[in-house]
Amino acid sequence: LTFHFNHFKFPNMSVKYYISIFFLQAMHISLTAQKDTSFQTIRQESGEYQAPVIETPSDRLFKTRIPSKWMFKMNLAQTFNFRRNDLQTANTLSGTPLGIGAEYKISPAFSVGAYYQMLLGYQPASEFLSKGGWLYSASVAVEGRWYHDMKKRIKEGRSANNFGGRYLGLEGTWSNNNQLTDNWDDKRVALRYGLQQRFLRNGYFDISIGAGVSQGSPILKRSTYFSTDQRVSVGLAAFLPKFRNTAQNGNLCDVLNCQDEQYNMWKVNVFDVVAFRSNGIVYNLELRPNVAYEQKLGRSPFSVELAVDAVFNTGKYRYYYLLDQKEYSNRITSATWDATGELRWYYNMRKRMLNGKSGNNLSGTFFGLQLNRHNLIKSAVNYETDNAGSLDGSLVAGDYWTTNLVWGIQQRILERGFIQFKIGGGSTFGGNNYRYEGAGKPLTKIGRQNELNVVGELKVGFAF
Known part of the structure; x- marks a missing residue:
């Protein structure tokens, strides 16, 4: 079988041109095929295994795994715990019945708070008091707290960043005592060590002891004195931001x-x-x-x-x-x-x-x-x-x-x-x-x- 190119009437340069195009296309296909069929090694690095967090009943009771930035609280411990005391004078150093406050987390371990407390009562006239009247005392306090084990508990997965745990606090208090016979101010700076916990959705308790230096009482006839006290707070609380955890709210x-x-x-x-x-x-x-x-x-x-x-x-x-x-x-x-x-x-x-x-x-x-x-x-x-x-x-x-x-x-x-x-x-x-x-x-x-x-x-x- 014989082909005669003369029948196609291609010029000589045209034949060389098309042959060159053919070889270039073949080389391109070969290179493309080589790239597409090459083997690629895919390596996946596995991370460190973490055990699943198991939620306990106490976690749901104290909401330990719910984070919060703000805490607003009302202390009702003494407000709804009426007591009959044999001697009225024994109430002189009793706790403040009603207190409200707010606490803000500035970091996982540190918080700042401000509080207002008030005691209000009526003293009737007697042989010792010629004229009855209202008695009240009010105090304003600011406090910084260090939740010393909070970072460790967060790292170990035992707690979220919130207001539950043991703390060391530095508190400054100004109190105004308005009596029927006198009126004076007290100022106090104290260290406190305590435990605060959230309780269910809107409850809390806070137990602490404190020791510090006070100034201002006219009864003691001295300007500065050392004082200690124990404090128990139980009441209502609200937390922000609101966080809904299906498991903990179930x-x-x-x-x-x-x-x-x-x-x-x-x-x-x-x-x-x-x-x-x-x-x-x-x-x-x-x-x-x-x-x-x-x-x-x-x-x-x-x-x-x-x-x-x-x-x-x-x-x-x-x-x-x-x-x-x-x-x-x-x-x-x-x-x-x-x-x-x-x-x-x-x-x-x-x-x-x-x-x-x-x-x-x-x-x-x-x-x-x-x-x-x-x-x-x-x-x-x-x-x-x-x-x-x-x-x-x-x-x-x-x-x-x-x-x-x-x-x-x-x-x-x-x-x-x-x-x-x-x-x-x-x-x-x-x-x-x-x-x-x-x-x-x-x-x-x-x-x-x-x-x-x-x-x-x-x-x-x-x-x-």
Whole structure:
């Protein structure tokens, strides 16, 4: 077979041109094929294995894995914990009933806060006070806190950046004390060490001890003095930014033991069991141990509780006697015990059980009918000034009975915890008061009139 290029009539240069184009195209295809079919090694570097974070019931109770930048808090510990004290003067160094504040995190380990606290009450006229009136004291404080183990807990995955944990604080306080007979300012700088924890969605508690230097009290007749105190705060709190964690905002039954069957419970209150405060000369120490036992009546929503508590109070006080405008001081010691029986009705227990929200236990809201016996063990005054008779004739609450109708809520927490709050009112009857007759003289027993009273009680502690 013979081809004759003359039939195509291609010029000689054209044939060479097209042959060159053919070889260039072939080379391009070859190079492209070589590139596309080359083997590429792909290497993936595996990171360090991290164990999954396991959320515990205590994480859901204290919201330890929810971050927050702002914390707004209201201390209600003393506001709703009414107490009857044998000696009115023993309330001189009691805690401030109402406090509000805000705390801001400037870094995981450090925060700054500002607080306002107020005490308001009315003092009626008496033989010692010719004219009654309102008493109030207010204080403003700023504080810097160092949560010393926060970074470590965040690194170990045990906490988010929030306001829960142990801290060391530096606090500056200015207080204005407005009394009917005097008005003065106190300034204080103190170191505090404490523990703060969030509680469920909108609760918190803060327990701390402090020691510092105060200045300004006219009663002590010196400008600067050393002071110590213990502080317990329990109340409501709000946190920003709002963070929704489905796991932590879900079912809390493993925290609150919703479905447990429980028919009896021992309770040991540890909230405010010990309270102390001192400024070198004036001091107050109070011990309030409390134990209770509650027993369900069969499988019904009714139960009975027996609670026994004791109060020991000792302190040294200085104040002014209005009749002669002189200062005097004394030491006061008192001891009492109370026994309280209470019949409770957990009024929505059956409904909660039918809806699958609760087992037959001792958690929930209730109405209670109380019968209380108050007994005075000891009440003594040791005078330390010349005008020692200033307390002669004053009365001391002695032995009496009280009946109260209360509303309350009780909740079992985790395996060994409980919280309880009650508020109500009733009447005292029977028994006797006692009257001071002078230094070294026995108290005189006198009759006691029936009185209306309002009661409130907050307990936090261990349950068995």
